[in-house]
Structures are given as structure tokens and as C-alpha cells.
Amino acid sequence: xxxxxxxxxxxxxxxxxxxxxxxxxxxxxxxxxxxxxxxxxxxxxxxxxxxxxxxxxxxxxxxxxxxxxxxxxxxxxxxxxxxxxxxxxxxxxxxxxxxxxxxxxxxxxxxxxxxxxxxxxxxxxxxxxxxxxxxxxxxxxxxxxxxxxxxxxxxxxxxxxxxxxxxxxxxxxxxxxxxxxxxxxxxxxxxxxxxxxxxxxxxxxxxxxxxxxxxxxx
Numbered sequence: 001x002x003x004x005x006x007x008x009x010x011x012x013x014x015x016x017x018x019x020x021x022x023x024x025x026x027x028x029x030x031x032x033x034x035x036x037x038x039x040x041x042x043x044x045x046x047x048x049x050x051x052x053x054x055x056x057x058x059x060x061x062x063x064x065x066x067x068x069x070x071x072x073x074x075x076x077x078x079x080x081x082x083x084x085x086x087x088x089x090x091x092x093x094x095x096x097x098x099x100x101x102x103x104x105x106x107x108x109x110x111x112x113x114x115x116x117x118x119x120x121x122x123x124x125x126x127x128x129x130x131x132x133x134x135x136x137x138x139x140x141x142x143x144x145x146x147x148x149x150x151x152x153x154x155x156x157x158x159x160x161x162x163x164x165x166x167x168x169x170x171x172x173x174x175x176x177x178x179x180x181x182x183x184x185x186x187x188x189x190x191x192x193x194x195x196x197x198x199x200x201x202x203x204x205x206x207x208x209x210x211x212x213x214x215x216x217x218x
Contacts, residue, residue, distance in 0.1 A: 047215025049074050057205035062092045080105040099125025099165045113175045120168040131159040163194035181211040
């Protein structure tokens with residue numbers, strides 16, 4: 001009887017000794033699976049940006065200056081969705097231009113000391129351009145049997161035109177403070193729908209803007 005109890009104890013101890021490594025292996029496997037399937041949650045920083053912008057360009061083959069502003073919602077310092085508007089600040093023989101529309105920008109390294117962005121404005125605008133026109137008049141003397149004399153004169157009128165604008169732009173920005181950046185860019189303004197005035201309104205431009213972010217910088 002004592003021998004039987006001793007055998008049972010040996011079997012129980014053996015099972016315990018065999019079960020310890022198996023239990024440890026199972027715990028390690030479960031830990032590995034938990035680690036492999038774990039999800040790391042990172043904070044996404046969203047916010048608004050507002051930027052006064054100044055452009056130097058050509059309108060009607062003459063130097064022109066445009067003042068404006070753009071702003072919108074910035075997602076994770078990567079994508080800007082917003083709007084922009086610009087107005088000509090100097091007159092060229094009476095000409096004036098203003099335009100605006102939706103703005104999309106892709107931001108690269110926007111939290112680093114030096115960043116980049118690519119984007120485009122799509123919208124419309126209005127212009128007032130001096131246009132040369134010809135006036136025809138007929139001089140007729142009622143007391144004379146001679147045919148009327150046709151006289152042609154030229155003059156200049158300010159003609160208003162509405163147009164479509166597409167303006168892609170590339171920027172380089174420098175970090176001035178945690179939520180302030182200075183951006184310098186180049187772009188090209190493509191004009192459509194202004195009839196014969198398209199070539200007078202489109203052209204390359206250079207820009208300088210000061211960006212203010214509400215999303216926390218790094």
C-alpha cells in the first residue's frame with residue numbers, strides 16, 4: 001500500500017515537472033502573439049493655418065503685386081485643405097485683377113526646421129483691362145449731294161472680364177517658432193475663359209507668406 005502511494009506521488013511530481021516547461025512555453029507564445037498583434041496608438045495633430053501672402057508677378061506684360069491670404073484645416077501636419085484669395089495692389093494703366101478659390105497643399109517635413117509643400121489653387125476671378133477699340137463715324141452734309149465720309153478713330157476702354165484660374169505652386173518653408181513658419185514659393189497662373197485676355201493675365205509668380213498654425217509644432 002505504501003508502495004502504491006509512493007508511485008502515485010512520483011507520477012504527480014513527474015507530471016508537475018513536465019507541465020512547468022509546457023506552461024512557460026504557452027505563456028511565452030501568448031506573449032509573442034500579443035506583441036505581434038498589438039496596436040500602437042499615436043496622437044494625430046490637426047489644426048488650422050492662416051497665412052498672409054504676397055505675390056510678385058506679371059499682368060498684361062507688366063510687373064504687378066498681389067496681396068492675399070490663405071488658410072484652412074491641416075491634417076497631421078501633412079495635408080492642407082482650405083481656400084485663398086488675392087487682390088492686385090498696384091494699377092497698370094488702369095488694370096486691376098482679383099481671384100480666389102479652393103486650395104490644396106501636400107506638406108512635407110512640416111515640423112522640421114526646413115519643410116516643403118506642393119499645392120494648387122482652383123477657382124475664378126475678375127479683371128479690368130484697358131482695351132483698344134475703334135469707333136466709326138459718318139460725316140454727312142444734308143446740303144451736299146456728296147456721299148457721307150466715314151471716319152475711324154481709336155480709343156481705350158476698361159473692359160471687365162471674368163475668368164477661370166488654376167495656379168500650382170511649390171514652397172520651401174523655414175521654422176521661425178513652434179507654430180510659425182516663413183514660406184517662399186514659385187508658381188504659375190493658368191487662365192481660361194477670358195477670351196482674348198488669357199495670355200495677358202497668366203504668368204509665373206513668386207510668393208512670400210508667413211504661416212501661423214494652431215496645431216502644436218514639434
